[in-house]
Amino acid sequence: MSSEEDFDMPLLAADSRARYEWANSEKTKRRRPVARLFVKLSLALYVMVTAVLLMGQVPNPWSPAEPSPPPAERRFEESLLLTLKTGSAVLYNRSPVQLMHLSASRKAPANETRWHEYIPNQLFYSDAEEWVGDVHIRDVLQTVAKDPARPGDVFDEYRRLHSSLSNHQDPSASSKRGSESRGWELDKYKFLPLHADAARRFPDVKYTVSVEADTFLFWNQLVKWLKERDREGKGADELKMWGNGNLLAASLADLEYIMGRPSWWQDISFAHGGSGYVISRGVVQSTFGSDAQFENNATFLSYLDDSCCGDAVLAQALQERLPGWIPPYDESEPRFIGESPALFNFVPHQWCEAVFTLHGITAFDYVRLDRFRRTVEPLLAEDDYIRRADLWEALMPIFLRDPPLPLGQDPSGGLSIVTLDDETTAEECHEACVVTPTDDGECLMWTFDNSASTCYRSPTVYIGQGKVDFTTGYHKQRIDAMRASHDCSGRLGNIASLMAESHVA
Ligand SMILES: *[C@@H]1O[C@H](CO)[C@@H](O)[C@H](O)[C@H]1NC(C)=O
Numbered sequence: 001m002s003s004e005e006d007f008d009m010p011l012l013a014a015d016s017r018a019r020y021e022w023a024n025s026e027k028t029k030r031r032r033p034v035a036r037l038f039v040k041l042s043l044a045l046y047v048m049v050t051a052v053l054l055m056g057q058v059p060n061p062w063s064p065a066e067p068s069p070p071p072a073e074r075r076f077e078e079s080l081l082l083t084l085k086t087g088s089a090v091l092y093n094r095s096p097v098q099l100m101h102l103s104a105s106r107k108a109p110a111n112e113t114r115w116h117e118y119i120p121n122q123l124f125y126s127d128a129e130e131w132v133g134d135v136h137i138r139d140v141l142q143t144v145a146k147d148p149a150r151p152g153d154v155f156d157e158y159r160r161l162h163s164s165l166s167n168h169q170d171p172s173a174s175s176k177r178g179s180e181s182r183g184w185e186l187d188k189y190k191f192l193p194l195h196a197d198a199a200r201r202f203p204d205v206k207y208t209v210s211v212e213a214d215t216f217l218f219w220n221q222l223v224k225w226l227k228e229r230d231r232e233g234k235g236a237d238e239l240k241m242w243g244n245g246n247l248l249a250a251s252l253a254d255l256e257y258i259m260g261r262p263s264w265w266q267d268i269s270f271a272h273g274g275s276g277y278v279i280s281r282g283v284v285q286s287t288f289g290s291d292a293q294f295e296n297n298a299t300f301l302s303y304l305d306d307s308c309c310g311d312a313v314l315a316q317a318l319q320e321r322l323p324g325w326i327p328p329y330d331e332s333e334p335r336f337i338g339e340s341p342a343l344f345n346f347v348p349h350q351w352c353e354a355v356f357t358l359h360g361i362t363a364f365d366y367v368r369l370d371r372f373r374r375t376v377e378p379l380l381a382e383d384d385y386i387r388r389a390d391l392w393e394a395l396m397p398i399f400l401r402d403p404p405l406p407l408g409q410d411p412s413g414g415l416s417i418v419t420l421d422d423e424t425t426a427e428e429c430h431e432a433c434v435v436t437p438t439d440d441g442e443c444l445m446w447t448f449d450n451s452a453s454t455c456y457r458s459p460t461v462y463i464g465q466g467k468v469d470f471t472t473g474y475h476k477q478r479i480d481a482m483r484a485s486h487d488c489s490g491r492l493g494n495i496a497s498l499m500a501e502s503h504v505a
């Protein structure tokens, strides 16, 4: 199934029209007697050949005596679709590496290794058409941007992007100055037309896997898991949507995320788009697949005008069309992760959970995670998955591998905030971590904000990002004890040193 079929069609149409015109030209009319003679000769030859074949004199080349071999078993990946959503304001900064990799994954290789990813069906969507190498990115807002009922100021950004691009200007350069929120508002309008287009191009795929340009997807891990789901019950025809479940609450506390305060708004649980999500054929066919106007439904479009988030409106639209259906995010939730490796919170009780995605990925993260994946996938048993513990083993700060205990790194991601009145120095913060447990368990690491003289202690661990004015320490013995208490720790050997070796392809 080629995703580029529609691009051949205008060419074919133009070509056949040219032939039609040629056939009606004066020159052709003058040649007709010659043409008739040719037709007669062909007919005679055809009758003769058919007669010979019927008498069984020669083997019929059109029906070989040997039964044709059974068609090769289709690979499960061929029943999946991957969609990637991006925007012109970010595409050129962070996506080219991913796009080149995905493009190379379209074909199954002659020599396969365990880390190879086979992603035959791919569709890319943005707010402007673009080609990156042989990857075609579609403008998914083309129709909605022309709809006079949509708020003009949001689509001013669409026009600005198109004006930049048609003048060969990088739109991300100007996006940095204050228009990020406009790009974000534009983004919410992409979800419904994206799935409508994907459902038209690939109506029969079992599962549609959707990610964004800053999602890292462990494709092979997800494929393994979906293959198991496909064998359960009615498989892909069950109503399923998996992802990172979030709640957009109607409570006052959350109103800042909702423009205005629409009266229809209720709590809505949805799969966070950036963390990646999966929709089953059952859901696609009973929504987008059975109503060509689903994406243009005025009710859903009015939700979009009022809402912050296209992923939330997608969930709402699906649920309104399938009354009583509750998407089972909890079946998959801890595996679709909404953070980047540095800011991800490694919670001890989820240490051995499988990982399908990470989010907020930079080009640097992408390169490192891809190296990690290629190292780890060949080591996994058939029924094993990449776990959070493996990420920690690969990416944990170097000083945790060897003593002594460090000072001077910052985990920076939202540590549970515990302000201790008396703490005035990093050393005292360190001491507080050693002697006083947090409300949620033993202190595994601490961060001291030197400028605010504030001490944060955490019962979980972060890889962290260096940050001026922060000092951080890890309680190495406790972290090691926690790691040792989980079976999955260390089962793949020393991942970090394997990643550093040159033999990994
Ligand atoms: C592919 O596999 C064949 C047979 O296993 C081997 O002879 C060949 O060297 C491999 N090619 C590459 C490029 O690895």
Ligand SMILES: *[C@@H]1O[C@H](CO)[C@@H](O)[C@H](O)[C@H]1NC(C)=O
Binding pocket: 293, 297, 298, 299, 300, 320, 321
């Ligand atoms: C829009 O969707 C809602 C919810 O499924 C449905 O009740 C309504 O009839 C749809 N509107 C149109 C014009 O199809």
